[in-house]
Amino acid sequence: MKKVLMTLVTAVAAFLAFGVASQKPASASEPHYIIATDATYAPFDFQDKNNKYVGIDQDILATIAKREGFTYELKPMSFNAATQAVASDQADGVIAGMSITDARRQVFDFSTPYYRSGIGWATAKDSKIKSLSDLKGKTVALKTGTAGAQYAESIQSKYGFKITYFSDSDTSYRDVINGNTAATFGDLPVLQYAVKNGTELKVQNPKDPFNAGDYGFAVKKGANASLLAAFDKGFAAIKKDGTYDKIVNKYLDAKASTFTGSASDNNSVFGILRSNSSAFWTGLKETLYLTIVGIVLATIWGLLLGVMGVAKSKFLRGLSTTIIYIFRGMPMMVLAFFIYIGLPGVIGVKIPAFTAGVLTLILNEGAYTGAFVRGGFNSVDAGQMEAARSLGLSHSKAMRKVIIPQGLKLMIPSFINQFIITLKDTSILSAIGILELTQTGTLIVTRNSQGFRVWAIIAVIYLIVITLLTWLSNWVEKRTRA
Numbered sequence: 185m186k187k188v189l190m191t192l193v194t195a196v197a198a199f200l201a202f203g204v205a206s207q208k209p210a211s212a213s214e215p216h217y218i219i220a221t222d223a224t225y226a227p228f229d230f231q232d233k234n235n236k237y238v239g240i241d242q243d244i245l246a247t248i249a250k251r252e253g254f255t256y257e258l259k260p261m262s263f264n265a266a267t268q269a270v271a272s273d274q275a276d277g278v279i280a281g282m283s284i285t286d287a288r289r290q291v292f293d294f295s296t297p298y299y300r301s302g303i304g305w306a307t308a309k310d311s312k313i314k315s316l317s318d319l320k321g322k323t324v325a326l327k328t329g330t331a332g333a334q335y336a337e338s339i340q341s342k343y344g345f346k347i348t349y350f351s352d353s354d355t356s357y358r359d360v361i362n363g364n365t366a367a368t369f370g371d372l373p374v375l376q377y378a379v380k381n382g383t384e385l386k387v388q389n390p391k392d393p394f395n396a397g398d399y400g401f402a403v404k405k406g407a408n409a410s411l412l413a414a415f416d417k418g419f420a421a422i423k424k425d426g427t428y429d430k431i432v433n434k435y436l437d438a439k440a441s442t443f444t445g446s447a448s449d450n451n452s453v454f455g456i457l458r459s460n461s462s463a464f465w466t467g468l469k470e471t472l473y474l475t476i477v478g479i480v481l482a483t484i485w486g487l488l489l490g491v492m493g494v495a496k497s498k499f500l501r502g503l504s505t506t507i508i509y510i511f512r513g514m515p516m517m518v519l520a521f522f523i524y525i526g527l528p529g530v531i532g533v534k535i536p537a538f539t540a541g542v543l544t545l546i547l548n549e550g551a552y553t554g555a556f557v558r559g560g561f562n563s564v565d566a567g568q569m570e571a572a573r574s575l576g577l578s579h580s581k582a583m584r585k586v587i588i589p590q591g592l593k594l595m596i597p598s599f600i601n602q603f604i605i606t607l608k609d610t611s612i613l614s615a616i617g618i619l620e621l622t623q624t625g626t627l628i629v630t631r632n633s634q635g636f637r638v639w640a641i642i643a644v645i646y647l648i649v650i651t652l653l654t655w656l657s658n659w660v661e662k663r664t665r666a
């Protein structure tokens with residue numbers, strides 16, 4: 185038991201060290217920052233056909249960083265998670281077409297305003313809805329945590345509509361187009377760019393946005409003053425020398441196909457696979473990496489919890505039951521947000537997304553493993569223990585030599601099941617910005633709007649990997665039986 189515990193502690197320590205080390209250290213001459221973004225927000229932040237982060241925001245940031253001599257690592261996630269990451273010190277700044285509002289000024293310091301925006305609302309092209317009053321009794325699609333959502337919430341009771349939330353703009357647009365919801369509220373320039381490039385929506389207030397305002401780059405209030413100052417300084421310079429206008433025009437004047445690729449790249453499963461092969465591959469590698477590390481560490485932790493669950497000591501049994509109870513009862517997404525967004529604010533240490541993801545897997549999957557391991561040991565016939573003890577074996581020796589080997593065999597199918605669940609659960613970790621397979625799919629869909637094909641491809645990739653994992657597990661099972 186002690187040995188297992190030591191192995192676990194060492195593995196976790198090594199792993200955490202790796203996570204921290206993989207963050208590029210800041211050098212004295214070139215400060216390094218982590219910048220959160222919402223990479224589903226064309227024309228401001230999105231991935232182009234080469235899976236490179238582009239857009240007005242991204243070009244502005246890259247140009248300013250070069251001018252002002254800082255480097256950064258981008259963390260793409262939902263807008264809501266991106267702002268929370270900055271508020272909890274997980275990221276140093278956020279650039280995401282973020283409206284400067286009074287409420288946000290309580291939490292963030294904003295740069296010089298860099299783009300005029302405001303809230304628009306849109307319906308399906310052929311919708312009969314013409315005014316906000318027509319929304320009575322209907323449902324509108326909103327993007328969580330955005331200024332557009334806040335505006336719609338503020339007029340909800342006046343106009344009597346219901347609300348459904350999504351974590352990215354494209355999904356809310358699709359929901360309206362598919363007829364599930366009647367309208368969506370969002371930033372006018374983003375809606376207009378989508379419509380211009382073929383999204384079948386009708387913007388109802390193209391000339392007069394609600395709550396007109398500006399976008400700003402943001403850092404946590406009172407923190408990262410030098411990053412904000414560098415941004416402002418660089419911004420003033422690129423505004424003056426015309427670079428800013430060039431960047432804006434590059435995106436507003438261009439056809440989306442410049443960034444999204446040709447029709448043949450997007451109109452067939454084969455085309456999508458070919459043009460995004462490196463993105464799919466990178467996403468798959470991340471999923472596999474998370475799965476392997478997650479399975480190994482969660483299994484060790486689960487075995488430990490299971491053994492504790494059948495220990496002689498009442499305290500150890502109680503501890504195991506409590507840990508299993510807490511982490512099995514907590515939705516995995518909540519746990520991931522708690523570790524990634526909640527914890528760093530309290531302990532004052534940045535937790536890299538990958539580390540947070542693996543900790544989530546260890547705690548969640550480990551709890552399930554612990555429960556079936558405990559059950560497996562308990563289901564070994566009580567007579568076996570009695571027989572072993574009557575032969576003079578101590579309790580711990582009887583456990584090690586008689587109960588555990590038999591119990592483990594009983595548990596093999598449960599282990600295989602849990603490995604498959606772990607693989608699938610890694611997709612939940614896309615919410616904290618880990619660029620695994622599911623997040624890769626989201627970024628591709630927001631660019632090419634080919635939801636059916638892209639999600640079919642992703643589903644098939646998961647199925648293939650799960651099949652391989654099942655084969656491997658069954659092979660191992662047969663060997664252990666032999």
Ligand code: ASN
Nearest residue numbers: 263280281282283330331
């Ligand atoms: N425009 C949104 C806001 O400021 C941000 C976004 O959706 N990326 O709330």
